[in-house]
Amino acid sequence: MFAKRTGQMKRTAVRELLKVAARPEIISFAGGLPAAELFPVSRVSDAVTRVLDHFGGMSLQYGETEGLAGLREWVATQFTKQQLGSRGRGVRAPMRPENVIITSGAQQALDLVGQVLLEEGDRVVVENPTYLALLSAWRPHGVEFVPVRSDANGMRVAELERAFGRHPKLIYLTPNFQNPQGTTLSFERRKQLLRFATECGAGIVEDNPYGDLRYSGESVPHLLTLETNRTFPGPRFDSSSESLATNPHSVIYIGSFSKVLMPGLRVGWVIAAPEVIEKLVQAKQSADLHTNSLGQHIVLDLLTQGYLEEFLPRLKETYRQRRDAMLEALERFFPRDVSWTRPDGGMFLMARLPSVDATALLPHALEQGVAYVPGEEFHLGGEGKNTMRLNFSNARPGQIQIGIERLGALVAENLGVPANSLRRRGQHAPGVH
Amino acid sequence: MFAKRTGQMKRTAVRELLKVAARPEIISFAGGLPAAELFPVSRVSDAVTRVLDHFGGMSLQYGETEGLAGLREWVATQFTKQQLGSRGRGVRAPMRPENVIITSGAQQALDLVGQVLLEEGDRVVVENPTYLALLSAWRPHGVEFVPVRSDANGMRVAELERAFGRHPKLIYLTPNFQNPQGTTLSFERRKQLLRFATECGAGIVEDNPYGDLRYSGESVPHLLTLETNRTFPGPRFDSSSESLATNPHSVIYIGSFSKVLMPGLRVGWVIAAPEVIEKLVQAKQSADLHTNSLGQHIVLDLLTQGYLEEFLPRLKETYRQRRDAMLEALERFFPRDVSWTRPDGGMFLMARLPSVDATALLPHALEQGVAYVPGEEFHLGGEGKNTMRLNFSNARPGQIQIGIERLGALVAENLGVPANSLRRRGQHAPGVH
Secondary structure (H helix, E strand, O other), rough: OHEEEEEEEHOOOOHHHHEEEHHOOOOEEOOOOOOOHOOOOHHHHHHHHHHHHHHHHHHHOOOOHHHHHHHHHHHHHHHHHHHOOOOOOOOOOOOOOHHEEEHHHHHHHHHHHHHHHHOEEEEEEEEEEOOOOOOHHHEEEEEEEEEEEEEOOOHHHHHHHHHOOOOOEEEEEEOOOOOOOOOOHHHHHHHHHHHHHHOOOOEEEEOOOOOOEEOOOOOOOHHHHHHHHHHHOOOOOOOOOOOOOOOOEEEEEEEEOOOOOHHHOOOOOOOOOOHHHHHHHHHHHHHHHOOOHHHHHHHHHHOOHHOOOOOOOOHHHOOOHHHHHHHHHHHHHHHOOOEEEEOEEEEEEEEEEOOOOOOHHHHHHHHHHHOOEEEEOOOOOOOOOOEEEEEOOOOOOOHHHHHHHHHHHHHHHOOOOOOOOOOOOOOOOOOOO | OOHHHHHHHOHHHHHHHHHHHOOOEEEEEOOOOOOOHOOOOOHHHHHHHHHHHHHHHHHOOOOOOOOOOOHHHHHHHHHHHHHHHHOOOOOOOOOOHHHHEEEHHHHHHHHHHHHHOOOOOOOOEEEEEHHHHHHHHHHEEEEEEEEEEOOEEEEHHHHHHHHOOOOOOOOOOOOOOOOOOOOOOOOOHHHHHHHHHHHHOEEEEEEEEOOOOOOOOOOOOOOHHHHHHHHHHOOOOOOOOOOEEEEEEEOOEEEEEEOOHHHOOOOEEEEEHHHHHHHHHHHHHHOOOOHHHHHHHHHHHHHOOHHHHHHHHHHHHHHHHHHHHHEEEEEEEEOOEEEEEEOOEEEEEEEEEOOOOOHHHHHHHHHEEEEEHHHHOOOOOOOEEEEEEEEOOOOOHHHHHHHHHHHHHHHHHHHHOOOOOOOOOOOOOOOOO
């Protein structure tokens, strides 16, 4: 009865896990949830009042598939501002509303990009490990995933250059604070990656849901910014000359309000060449007609009121404290032989155990009231069995400390070493694996 | 660069049309828009306040892919109530939450059903004409559409029985107040269709966005109700015995709040066997993770407050007046040789011109400030060039009269007959074509 591709669809362990992890007595490092206690409930309430007063029933009516015009405009303008800010290079090609489609969250953006670009047998480069739901979205198209290892500086682009007989169609990556590792692709590697993509004619999908959540270190320009500056190497862009609106380019950028505002509104976006946006619009029309109107209006209202500038610093400070609490607790409570990544932002880090199977350990962790996602889930080629993804955004520092202490004791027990409650900080090499 | 299936995606004429038709000076019979002036703006405002007070940030957090538990429960219960009410047959198999997935509007339901069930070469029976966005959603799967003619009683099921060498995989239809014709499948034909589907092992997709918008005539049981009553022919259902939860069935029912509440929230649903729901959930997880949380909460709050019982009669009365205004105006202003359907509900009717190409006529109509959708758009096999779909839900009776008068004059001119402003009512045979 079902189509062949349906056999490729599976409930992921993450999904099943999340059900257990949702119990209030569990300290969960498993989900990818923002901190709901920070959501601006009264601001949303005010925004709804303003939206309904101003737009009335039209804010509840069918809308355009491309998305709310004002929101597309905001996304284009905001990206252009970031380009301007990026190492003072100036903007060669500002983004325009026709470079933007609003999607039902970044997940739909990924799904639509796959629908529009991928077909059976296409090779798709991904980091290993990579974002789980990307694999499930694109696997039904019958593509071949080509995993490339990552380290503390993100995807090892040099390995990618050596890896190919046949060229990839697409390269998918999360350059900033990757899910699951929290790592960031270095500036040098970004340039190297763009060179590689140009040489072999591959497209790049730059998935950037966490980019605005930086707690330390210096920001690195977007791949799309680097590419447009390279494609338009002349003096600062003159709006009467050619622009992205008339030039194809190979980077497809995906963004989201889920991590910087609220995920439940399901509002994300794609920035790409207008030819690509046009096809995404056609695919979206069949997928869900348009993104929910009220959610888009609420987001636009909050942005227009300057709420992001007010909220984002607060959010980042909270998450920074939680990240630091987790890093400190790992130092204190995890055995010496365990390493972990030290993200400059985002919501996740990844721990690597010397010899313990993290999937097998999980039921014991749940018994101790602690949840995480076994890293195996995110890996291709059967790797990563000894890794665990730890989310630090959705528990308070005190809880993080308790949870990591319990987890450390469990890991120590499984390694046959004493629980490490006295480990000195700084003994451990930076969490590269 | 694009996948082959992307070549199948096109901007539809309807889409491009809607842009022109949105101008305020145009009397538009083109869209499929509910009347935004009736949307309960202040009720939505109250609902948001209640939801945010009660659920706080959790109403803005990520949610379950299946949909809000309370909303799935409401959909299941409501359907069971309708089964109960349907010709006093009693309910053999009440629907349960595990029979329900909440989708981002009924369009996503259609898209997910296609993803999960259809593959290249599958035959799909559709009414001719049929819902346009169904064709664009399923065409990329490489299916073969088999059109079956319709008349005033809906799909001519007897023709379907004669049409097949190779069995269809799915039969798609809108049994109530079909888009674009407004016709309803008769009770006898529903039974006949179920027999046919059972014999050839085909699934039925029962798309019912307009079912609750009945203005005249007697309601006909859902195909899903008829099938479950047949599958469970024993005495009234005993909750301890087998149910749909343990029995596969072949009808996939699709519903929506877009037409009875507000479309901009993008909340629809599927009722089907749990095995089907499970696969739809997996596909939806990749498609957009979940339907927007706030929209689901608003809908559930309005339903819980009993708002549908209050609003629906008002909505139906308004639309009934508009339907009647259009039927009267057609009688008065359209030439004798034109026929049209006389829907008992919904939002559309279809007019059939004797020899005029409705697509070619459209630019002239727009010049006159009137918009409609050429019926050709909804037809397969190059048929329907002489038909126009007329929406009556989104213009007030006075505007409808003016618009139809202008359109009638234009049609008369093209037929070379005098404008028919004096035509007596009742001369014309019921609008069956």
